[in-house]
Amino acid sequence: MKNLKKFFAVFLVTVIASTMLISCGGLKVTAEESAKIFLNVLLKNDKTNMDKIGFTEDNYNKLVKDKEDKLMKSFTGDNIDKSVITDEVKAKFKDSLIKGLANISYELKQTSADKKVEKFDLKIKIFDMKKIFADAQNKAMQDINSNPGMTKEEIQKKLLDYICDGIAAGTAKPEPQTVSLIFTKGEKVWEPMEEYSGLEGVILDYIFMG
Numbered sequence: 001m002k003n004l005k006k007f008f009a010v011f012l013v014t015v016i017a018s019t020m021l022i023s024c025g026g027l028k029v030t031a032e033e034s035a036k037i038f039l040n041v042l043l044k045n046d047k048t049n050m051d052k053i054g055f056t057e058d059n060y061n062k063l064v065k066d067k068e069d070k071l072m073k074s075f076t077g078d079n080i081d082k083s084v085i086t087d088e089v090k091a092k093f094k095d096s097l098i099k100g101l102a103n104i105s106y107e108l109k110q111t112s113a114d115k116k117v118e119k120f121d122l123k124i125k126i127f128d129m130k131k132i133f134a135d136a137q138n139k140a141m142q143d144i145n146s147n148p149g150m151t152k153e154e155i156q157k158k159l160l161d162y163i164c165d166g167i168a169a170g171t172a173k174p175e176p177q178t179v180s181l182i183f184t185k186g187e188k189v190w191e192p193m194e195e196y197s198g199l200e201g202v203i204l205d206y207i208f209m210g
Contacts, residue, residue, distance in 0.1 A: 029053070031118035031183040031190035035108055038192075039122075042067065042200055044102045054189045063200060070204055071097045084156055096164035100127065103170025104207060108181075115185065122179040125172035126207050132171050136162035177206045 029037070029052045037053050040046040047060055055063075072094055106124040113119070140159045144150055150158075179202060182193040192199045 029189070031113075031185075032108060032110060032120065034183060034190040035120060035122075035181055035192075038196060038199070039106060039108075039203075042101075042203060043104055043106075045098065052189070053191075059196075063196065067200060067204065068094060068098075070201065084153075084160075089160055092164050093160075093167075096168040099168040100170045101207070103168075104172060105170075107176070111180075117185070118183050118190070120181040120183070122181050122203070123176040124179060124203070124206060125170075125176050127167065128171050128173040129208075131173075132163055132166035135166055135171075179203060179206050 029049075034053045037049050037055075040048065041050050041055065041060065041063060045064060047055075050060060072090065104125050104127075106122060109121045109123065111119045111121050136159055139162045140155060143158050144155060181199070183190045184193055194202070
């Protein structure tokens with residue numbers, strides 16, 4: 001009986017200690033880890049560990065939809081030639097953008113820190129659209145030279161295909177752009193000074209516009 005009581009005493013201490021560790025450390029990760037988790041969600045659609053920054057499935061789905069809406073915004077409006085920019089082209093372009101973002105490399109470096117605020121420089125590669133367009137035009141010209149009888153529609157399709165291929169490959173400028181990130185300490189997680197939705201727009205603008 002004495003040994004049994006001792007066993008239960010140790011058991012209770014272990015359970016209580018473990019519970020305290022879990023409740024204290026559940027959602028808490030460093031500011032740097034929080035930033036990296038968010039970047040993986042944004043760029044790679046990677047949901048791993050997103051719960052550690054307080055992201056739910058609904059948050060994730062909203063972020064992905066917002067991202068896709070921003071990426072496809074240029075294909076909306078009355079000035080778009082729908083005979084060229086078909087739904088099939090839009091779908092391929094969106095797929096290429098998602099793949100391209102996953103191939104974009106970045107580096108996160110802490111620049112300052114205290115108990116409540118941490119600052120980082122996000123050095124991120126941006127799409128080299130000039131190179132992507134030039135390469136696509138060169139390849140399309142080779143196709144035209146090989147097959148002079150190509151129609152206008154066939155040439156446009158080839159050109160769009162090559163542009164999508166360049167984006168999907170993550171063709172980027174050699175020098176990265178620097179974006180300043182500021183994270184503040186919340187009750188359970190480190191959060192960006194801007195809302196995540198605002199931070200998303202800033203990063204995407206840099207990647208595509210430089």
